[in-house]
Each structure stands twice: as C-alpha cells, then as structure tokens.
Amino acid sequence: MFEVRLAPMCGITDYIFRTICYEQGCDLAYTEMISAMGYLCAPEQRATKELMIRGTDEPSLILQLFGRDPDIVAEAAGRITASGIYDGIDLNMGCPAKKIAPSGEGCGLMRTPKIAEQMMRRTVAASSVPVTVKMRLGYDRDHINVIDFARMAEDAGITSITVHGRTREQQYSGEADWEMIARVKQAVRIPVIGNGDLFTAEQAIRCQSASKTDGVMIGRGAMGNPWIFREVKARMEGREYRPVTNDERYSMMMRHYKDMLDCKPERIAVNEMRKHIGWYIKGMNGAAAFRAKINLTEKPEDTLALIRSFFEDQDGNDWEGENGDENKN
Numbered sequence: 001m002f003e004v005r006l007a008p009m010c011g012i013t014d015y016i017f018r019t020i021c022y023e024q025g026c027d028l029a030y031t032e033m034i035s036a037m038g039y040l041c042a043p044e045q046r047a048t049k050e051l052m053i054r055g056t057d058e059p060s061l062i063l064q065l066f067g068r069d070p071d072i073v074a075e076a077a078g079r080i081t082a083s084g085i086y087d088g089i090d091l092n093m094g095c096p097a098k099k100i101a102p103s104g105e106g107c108g109l110m111r112t113p114k115i116a117e118q119m120m121r122r123t124v125a126a127s128s129v130p131v132t133v134k135m136r137l138g139y140d141r142d143h144i145n146v147i148d149f150a151r152m153a154e155d156a157g158i159t160s161i162t163v164h165g166r167t168r169e170q171q172y173s174g175e176a177d178w179e180m181i182a183r184v185k186q187a188v189r190i191p192v193i194g195n196g197d198l199f200t201a202e203q204a205i206r207c208q209s210a211s212k213t214d215g216v217m218i219g220r221g222a223m224g225n226p227w228i229f230r231e232v233k234a235r236m237e238g239r240e241y242r243p244v245t246n247d248e249r250y251s252m253m254m255r256h257y258k259d260m261l262d263c264k265p266e267r268i269a270v271n272e273m274r275k276h277i278g279w280y281i282k283g284m285n286g287a288a289a290f291r292a293k294i295n296l297t298e299k300p301e302d303t304l305a306l307i308r309s310f311f312e313d314q315d316g317n318d319w320e321g322e323n324g325d326e327n328k329n
C-alpha cells in the first residue's frame with residue numbers, strides 16, 4: 001500500500017497536530033526527535049514525557065530517537081519499546097542542526113558509517129518493534145553516500161528507510177533530489193519513503209510516480225494544511241477532491257486551539273498556536289495584519305474572538321490561495 005506519512009518536526013508535530021493529520025488521512029506519524037541520552041538520564045523530565053505522549057486517538061506512532069552512542073541509543077530503545085506504547089523506533093540520521101550534526105548525532109552519523117551501523121544493529125537487537133531510519137543524501141555534495149547507507153541499513157535489519165533528498169550541507173536550500181531518492185529505491189528491497197519539498201498534492205503524486213517509492217513523507221506542506229493528506233489520497237485513488245472551505249478552515253483552527261488549551265499550560269498553548277494560526281491563514285485576505293495582531297494577544301479568549309472576526313470579514317471573498325493579498329498588508 002502506498003503510504004502518506006507526516007514528517008517528524010520539532011515544535012510542531014505534537015500529538016494534537018498528529019491526531020488532526022491522522023483524521024485527514026495520514027497513514028503514519030512520528031514523535032518529534034527525542035534524545036536517547038536525555039531519556040536515559042531523566043525519563044521523568046516534563047519536556048521528555050510530553051514529547052513521548054501518544055494521543056488516545058492516534059492509530060499508530062513511531063518514536064524517533066537521536067544520539068551518537070550506539071549503546072545508549074539501543075538501551076533507550078529497549079526500555080522505551082518494552083512499554084508496548086509505540087509501533088516502531090526511528091533513528092534520526094538526517095538532522096542537520098548545528099548543535100546536532102557536527103557532534104556526530106543526526107546527519108553526523110552519515111560521516112561515521114561504522115558507528116551508524118552499530119547503532120542500527122544494536123537498536124534492532126534491543127527493540128521489540130521494527131526499527132526504521134531517516135537519512136539524507138549524505139553529509140555534503142562531496143560525500144553522497146545514501147545508497148551505501150541504505151544498503152547497510154537493510155543488512156542491519158532496518159525495516160524501512162526515509163530519505164530526505166538533500167545533504168546536510170544544503171540544510172533546506174536548493175531542491176530535494178528525487179532522482180537520487182529513485183536510485184535508493186532501486187538499490188534496496190525494504191520500503192523506501194521519499195521526503196522533501198512536497199508542498200502540494202500534485203507534487204507528492206508526481207514525485208512518487210517518478211521515483212516509485214513506497215510512500216511519501218510530508219513535513220512543511222502539512223503546516224496549516226493537514227488536509228493535504230486527504231487530498232493526496234483522493235487524487236491517488238482517482239476520487240474527486242473538494243478543496244477545503246473557509247468554514248472548515250475556521251472550524252479546524254478553533255478545534256486545534258481548544259485542544260491545545262485543554263492539553264497544555266495556557267502560556268505554552270497560546271505561544272505554540274501563534275505559529276499554527278499563521279500557517280492556517282497563509283494567503284487569506286488580511287493575513288499579515290491579522291498575524292501581527294495575534295502575536296500581541298495574550299489571552300486565549302481574545303485570540304479566539306479575533307479569529308472569529310477575521311473569518312467573518314472573509315465572507316463573500318473567495319479563497320485566494322497562496323496568491324492572496326497577505327503581502328499587501
């Protein structure tokens with residue numbers, strides 16, 4: 001079955017947003033990345049526990065770990081999977097961040113394949129659930145080793161891999177290289193999930209059919225647009241897709257906000273929702289001015305009232321998509 005997955009994204013893909021994406025047709029989602037060392041040293045720490053929550057309505061969940069020491073990552077995976085809460089462990093070998101990759105974690109592991117291989121083998125041995133790996137094309141353009149890396153993962157017992165079609169050096173610049181992702185797919189027998197720059201359903205379908213991957217993973221394209229999953233599904237299955245209306249957008253934002261307030265401390269919910277609101281209204285009339293107002297509003301009831309009047313003002317105006325007048329305000 002062709003799968004459409006939600007990418008792990010720190011600070012964005014908490015269980016509340018993942019639940020929304022599942023409702024809209026997402027097949028599989030991941031926790032935000034969790035430090036194996038952080039978990040072992042302080043499993044009861046509030047931030048870690050929060051990242052590990054599996055929402056009651058999440059049909060499945062992969063927990064993503066990062067670290068540099070194979071034994072520590074394997075130990076964390078063994079303890080975490082013993083809980084029976086998660087359907088899989090994903091090893092982060094793609095994070096490009098300055099605090100992560102240069103110190104040998106995340107994409108830094110693509111520079112040390114021997115350590116990466118030990119991490120894969122030991123984590124597979126320690127875990128009671130399937131282990132997957134998320135990787136990039138390589139560390140930089142002179143060291144594109146994704147094909148060898150994917151073969152190594154397959155030999156180590158990894159059950160599927162996700163490839164973000166960029167190097168660490170590129171961070172998020174340039175374009176994801178879907179031709180390389182297609183070559184990885186041809187090089188291994190385990191499922192390959194393609195990732196990078198799928199901002200519309202059309203892009204997702206085009207990249208998947210050109211690369212023949214077993215699925216796609218969508219990150220930034222789902223921010224403010226969880227409906228992208230149902231759109232990809234509908235178009236893949238040849239069903240007609242009805243674009244989301246302003247009423248649906250309004251209801252989703254209100255519901256998202258209320259769920260956040262129910263589950264998180266008010267100050268955190270208000271802060272985190274500012275980002276989501278900005279993404280939900282991207283391209284709508286008056287979006288930029290509205291965003292500025294929301295960023296100054298502290299009380300949830302005031303924000304909810306502002307959202308209501310923003311949508312009332314949209315009445316009679318057609319949804320203008322990405323080319324709305326947001327830059328004119």
Ligand SMILES: Cc1cc2nc3c(=O)[nH]c(=O)nc-3n(C[C@H](O)[C@H](O)[C@H](O)COP(=O)(O)O)c2cc1C
Pocket residue numbers: 007008009010011012031032033064092094095134164195196197198217218219220221
């Ligand atoms: C804000 C942000 C946070 C991210 N956090 C993670 C993470 O925790 N783990 C991970 O493997 N990738 C992380 N990523 C990378 C995404 O999973 C994905 O590979 C990348 O955004 C490319 O996909 P896209 O073009 O669909 O966004 C993050 C990306 C963004 C933008």
